Amino acid sequence: MQRLPALPRKYHAASVWLLYVVAFIPAVYGFYLGATGRLPGNPVKEFEHLLGLWALRFLIATLAITPIRDLLGINWLRYRRALGLTAFWYVLMHFLTYMLLDQYLDFPAILADIAKRPFITIGMTGFLLLIPLAVTSNNWSIRRLGPRWGKLHRLAYVVAAAGALHFALSVKVVGPEQMAYIALVALLVAWRPIRRRFNRWKRGSESRRQFSKA
């Protein structure tokens, strides 16, 4: 298989920090546009939706690391924590924008929304499930939790599904855009049970090829 030239190891840490910087550009730029009156129509909603959409994109990117390694042989594992944590920060900003700029801390209205609007209930559930994942996204937690860490972090699939569903249920007509996100999450979830068998088959075929070359 053709392989991309690998990034030299000495740049690994820097590339992760660069990812953090680049990943926050949409939020910073959106906030700048909103604060300077450049977002059209309903600026708070525009910003809120921008943050939510990027949160969903980063959730999907986080989960895509594994299939990309399985299928393309590219190992971007070193970026997964940064992607996952960025998704968490975007979800948090999305929620804060809703609470502060949209609802102006009208707590009765916020609680009623969470309890009564299915799409907000689902979104809120996803956010709450994401908190333990963000808190344990560090080396100390991985060592401390051992095999339980992997089990806990499978919740990322539930969070991504909640995010895609939250998006689809928030619009009046589920269109191609919402369908695309649901389909992406569905593919990522579907890959989990397949991947072990696929990787065994791949290892087998690679060793067969080496054997025939010799």
Added chain:
Amino acid sequence: MPLYRPSSVPASEITPEACYLDRRTFLAAAAGAVATASPAFSAPLSVTAGNPIANEKLTPEKDVTGYNNFYEFGMGKEDPKANSGDFKPDPWSLTIDGLVTRPKTFGLEDLLAFPLEERIYRMRCVEAWSMVIPWDGFPLAALLDKVEPLGDAKYVAFETIVRKAEMPGQSGFFQPLPWPYVEGLRLDEARHPLTLLAVGLYGKTLPNQNGAPIRLVVPWKYGFKGIKSIVRITLTDRKPPSTWNLAAPDEYGFYANVNPKVDHPRWSQATENRIGEGGFFGANRRPTLPFNGYADEVAGLYAGMDLKADF
């Protein structure tokens, strides 16, 4: 103190005759301008001035014409403005038929020849945002009078144009709604003096994205009742179908009266965002009023009805 002060004097009584005559010459000129200016359809109109709503500002024209729901031109709020450039509202014909004595087809000139008045109305979208819009138009009742509805007519059905070549939302592999867009009113709602057929806003003919050349405005109902680019109005004895009600009957009722006490499954209807106000950091959320602030005028239409059941 009530937020809305209804006009106690009919517009016809406060408009000097000279203005009326003036308006006719002006209209003739405007009609000429329309014929040549299409598709950039935004000719000035001559209208009698309307009453402002106390303590509420007009929504800036750029928001009224730049933030729209008109799925025939796409599902995004900016799509109607961006995608409606090819739409040709002139020439136009609007047919009125069904249970009427004299069915009739009106051309654009006929519609623009009605005495036009400015009506400054709140517009409350079911998505919990609102505007204050200076419409230019004439009461739907004036049009109905011309065709003389029959005694057994109970409802009025409306239909939007289907023009796949000029309305990109009506073609393509994904169609958000079945076309044509249809809406309906009870006859007494249709005849109510507040119910307007708008042919303009901000003193100019309607931009394509706002439903050129003629649209319905029912200020005490959610915005989706305000059907745009109307080609047919049918008087009937049966409750007519309405597009959003067919798409999701538990979400959008036939009446769709603005009601802060009846939530939509997706939105609380207790408050609304006034578009163009408050900016990014200001609280632009305000309480939603029963019947959108027009309860004094229209609540009587629904006396004895359970508005939670007939939402």
